[in-house]
Amino acid sequence: MFGFDRITFDTNILGGKACIRGMRISVSLIVNLVANGMTTEEILTEYPDLEVEDIQQALHYAAWTTEDVVYAPIGVPA
Numbered sequence: 001m002f003g004f005d006r007i008t009f010d011t012n013i014l015g016g017k018a019c020i021r022g023m024r025i026s027v028s029l030i031v032n033l034v035a036n037g038m039t040t041e042e043i044l045t046e047y048p049d050l051e052v053e054d055i056q057q058a059l060h061y062a063a064w065t066t067e068d069v070v071y072a073p074i075g076v077p078a
Contacts, residue, residue, distance in 0.1 A: 004064075006057045018061060020054045030058035 008022045018027040025047060033043050040055050 004061050006054050007061050027058045027061055030055055031062045
């Protein structure tokens, strides 16, 4: 899937949310931790089952899902 080999989806794990390698650690959790100032080292200490590549790929996946596409309505006055 677009090179995201560490991102998994399983309806039996967190309701099918994007997770890291089938664990109950969601991509959104990782992004939230980074957005709130945690360093990679701090995240790895808090979640020892994670690897640096997991965090990097979670951030790449999040960026990919928020692709910059703007849809302008047609016929609406500016």
